[in-house]
Amino acid sequence: MxxxxxxxxxxxxxxxxxxxxxxxxxxxxxxxxxxxxxxxxxxxxxxxxxxRFSDFDMDLITVRPGSGMGMGPGERPASTPEEPAEFDDRDVKIVENVLGVEAAYPLKTSRALLSYRGDNTSATVVGLSPENHDDLKEAVARGRFLTGSDYKAAVVSHEIAEEYFRMDISPGNQIRLYSDDEDRYMDFKVVGVLEEDEDPTYASNAGIYITHRAMEEFLDAGDYHYDSITVRAEDSAEVEDLAEKIEKELSRIHRNEAYNVEAMTTRFExxxxxxxxxxxxxxxxxxxxxxxxxxxxxxxxxxxxxxxxxxxxxxxxxxxxxxxxxxxxxxxxxxxxxxxxxxxxxxxxxxxxxxxxxxxxxxxxxxxxxxxxxxxxxxxxxxxxxxxxxxxxxxxxxxxxxxx
Amino acid sequence: MPLVEVAELEKSYRVGEMDVPVLRGINLQIEEGEFVALMGPSGCGKSTLMNILGGLDRPSRGRALLKGQDLGRLSDGDLARIRRDEIGFVFQSFNLIGRISNLRNVELPMTLKELPREERRDRAEELLEAVGLGHRLNYSPTNLSGGERQRVAIARALANDPSLILADEPTGNLDQKSRREIIEIMNELNRDGRTIVMVTHDIETTEYCSRVIWMIDGRVQEEPS
Structure with missing residues (x-):
């Protein structure tokens, strides 16, 4: 047939x-x-x-205190239980001096309760050094970005400004941040609002940006340590080598402490x-x-x-x-x-x-x-x-x- | 050379541990142009003999020749070709395919033979017209009466111009009038020179037969000419 x-x-x-x-x-x-x-x-x-991992993020390296459990790529092997490393300005200097590093931005992140005209919402507060953050500076939609001399000033994300409260937040408005245990608060003056969809990988949509000085006082902790140091490499092709170099430099003073140095490309992969x-x-x-x-x-x-x-x-x-x-x-x-x-x-x-x-x-x-x-x-x-x-x-x- | 030659043909089926003989040594010759009736009580082996002659079954012992070819020695594929080209089956229960039209039912043996479409169609139309169903070409067989269905089946049996028509109680399921029609058609075919072997229970249907072969218990009883 x-x-x-x-x-x-x-x-x-x-x-x-x-x-x-x-x-x-x-x-x-x-x-x-x-x-x-x-x-x-x-x-x-x-x-x-x-x-979302746009090109300019591919030259980033993140340095974080580790858990000491040997998790993730780039983390030092834990032969003995280790204390998490504590990073301060000395470490930022060390990192900045490594050959091939363009800039290092220390960040401190904390949860907080944000209060505005009687309404509350929870938000992420990011402490940073304003002079390093040109990317955020360019993303300001209204008002201005923080400067090194700002103290009780804050820049808020688009979402926080326009979606969380009945009344939009504009530059000039006052907001109040309560710390986690809610027995302390600090008032900030909003100086700028970021563009929509502008969220670098180290920030979050619901972010409030303040200076390290303000963050230190807000948290009122004895020792102020950074959560992470974000490093921008001069050459994005060499971030992985650079990550290794940074790790070696830091190991001199954080010998038995846990931390990890991770190139964005590694995490991306x-x-x-x-x-x-x-x-x-x-x-x-x-x-x-x-x-x-x-x-x-x-x-x-x-x-x-x-x-x-x-x-x-x-x-x-x-x-x-x-x-x-x-x-x-x-x-x-x-x-x-x-x-x-x-x-x-x-x-x-x-x-x-x-x-x-x-x-x-x-x-x-x-x-x-x-x-x-x-x-x-x-x-x-x-x-x-x-x-x-x-x-x-x-x-x-x-x-x-x-x-x- | 006779068209069909059967010599010492035996057939038995295995039922459990036992061989049950059905044909016990049949000798038989059928010449071209004969119209033979095969009669006998149920279980005498008529259908088994028909199946072997039609290449649907194989002998256990002995020979069954069609046009000089030993059917028992052919491969399955060659047997299928014999059924397609040399044999035209007409069944008691018509066995048409209800899902396709009468025309396509008649075309089917030619389709299996891979004849060109035009030729198939023309011949199928011609055959259906010859059995008086030219006006039912595109109907489904399920819309036809029993007599009409059997006429379609006869047209199908003729499709590849076979040398032997095997009809297994072709009138068994029909009323008196249709039975008459079918017998007349068979007679016409025989007068046109076709060789027919017909199994039947009904002596009335044998009036045109040139010969009646009686079978009892797997043997040919007598052959009155």
Whole structure:
């Protein structure tokens, strides 16, 4: 039997038995939808994160006190339990003097309760040295950025200024910050508001920026230590070497203390790795539903072969070979797979658009996810058809005809 | 050379530990152009003999030759080709495919033979017209009466111009009027020179047969000419 005639016969069968075609394709359609949609969402997450790590952040190195448990890349191995390192201005100087370092910004971060005209919200307070932060300076939308001589002055993020309170915060307004235990507070005058979406990786959306001097007084702790020192390298191509150099310099005075020096590129890479894993894990979940769908197809085809036993007997009696019958039923499965995969891909694209819109998750339909959906859909369905097709091919025509 | 030559043909089926003989040494010759009726009680082996002659089953011992070819020695693929090109089956229960039209049912043996589409279609139309169903080409067989269905089945049996038509109780499921129609058609085919072997229970249907072969208990009983 010619392939073209087989195809025609299969399509005629679909038309004559739409219910069967629909029932068996449903599982595959759902499987392909989940593969395409989950891959798209995974790809979107991946792309979204890649985009946020804009180029200028790739020359950053972060120095942090460590837990001493030996976690993460770049952290010194912990042979004995170590105390976390405590960084102060001496360390900033050391880091600044390492060859290849353009600038070092010490940061101190704390949670605080922000009060404005009687409303409260929790916020992240970042203490910094204003002269180092040209990137934030450029991001000021209204007012001005902090200067070294500011004391009780604050710059707030766009979200804090416009989304957290009934009344927007503008330069000139007074805000009050309560420390964590809420028995101390400090009043600040807002001098500037940042642009929307301007959030360097070391800050947060809900950030309030003040000087180290103000931070020290606000926290009222005996020793004032930095949470991190962010280092900008002169050459972004050499950040990893530079990170090693900085670590060596610091080890002179923090011999038995835990800290880690991590280039942003390293963190970026391990993050991409995790995201890539998430993406394929999502696709794997889609794959499982596809396999379940394929088992459904296999079942429906087994039923079909049983239902059409006498038809298969007739086909053989009038001259169909085992090869003809096998190919016919494999083609049946393959066509079901193809049609359902195409339907599944179209619906999958729609679903990922919808999910992206409703849940506000970035999503991105790629050629890769569409191709994966198509190939797996057709392949798995055809494989699911092998067993039923063989059963049909080896049917004894006499038994099949008697079975009426 | 006779069209069909059967010599010392035996067939037994294995049921559990036992071999149950169904055909116990059949000798038989059928010449081209004959219209032979095969009669006998149920279980006498008529259908088994038909299946072996049609290449659906294989002899246990002995030979069954069609046009000089030993059917027992052919491969499965060659047997399928014999069924396709040399044999036309007509069944008691019609065995048409309900999901496709009458035209396509008749075309199917030619489709399996990979004949060109035009040729298939023309011949199928011609055959359906010849059995008086030219106006039912695109109907499904499920919309036809029993007699009409059997006429479609006969048209299908003729599709590849076979040398032997094997009809297994072709009138068994039909009413009196349809039975008559089918017998007349079979007679016409025979007059056109076709060789027919027909299993039947009904002596009335044998009026045009050139020969009646009686079978009892796996043996040919007598052959009154």
């Amino acid at each position: 010619k392939p073209k005639d087989m195809l025609e016969y299969v399509l005629l069968s679909f038309r004559a038995d739409r219910r069967r075609a629909l029932m068996s394709s449903l599982g595959i359609i759902i499987g392909v939808i989940s593969i395409v949609a989950l891959l798209s969402v995974g790809q979107g997450l991946y792309g979204g994160v890649t985009e 391990s993050m991409l790795e995790v995201l890539s894993m998430i993406k394929y894990a999502l696709a794997g979940i889609g794959g499982i539903s596809l396999v379940v769908g394929a088992i459904g197809i296999s079942n429906v085809m087994m039923l079909t072969v049983r239902e059409r036993t006498s038809e298969i007997g007739v086909m053989k009696a009038i001259g169909a070979t085992a090869w003809d019958v096998r190919t016919l039923y494999l083609l049946d499965a393959g066509m079901l797979g193809l049609v359902s995969s195409v339907v599944g891909i179209v619906l999958g694209v729609l679903v990922s658009d919808l999910v992206g819109m409703v849940a506000n998750i970035p999503q991105e339909v790629t050629v890769q996810s569409v191709a994966l959906g198509l190939v797996f859909g057709v392949l798995i369905t055809t494989v699911a058809g092998i067993y039923p097709a063989n059963r049909a091919a080896v049917l004894d025509p006499i038994v099949a005809l008697r079975g009426e």
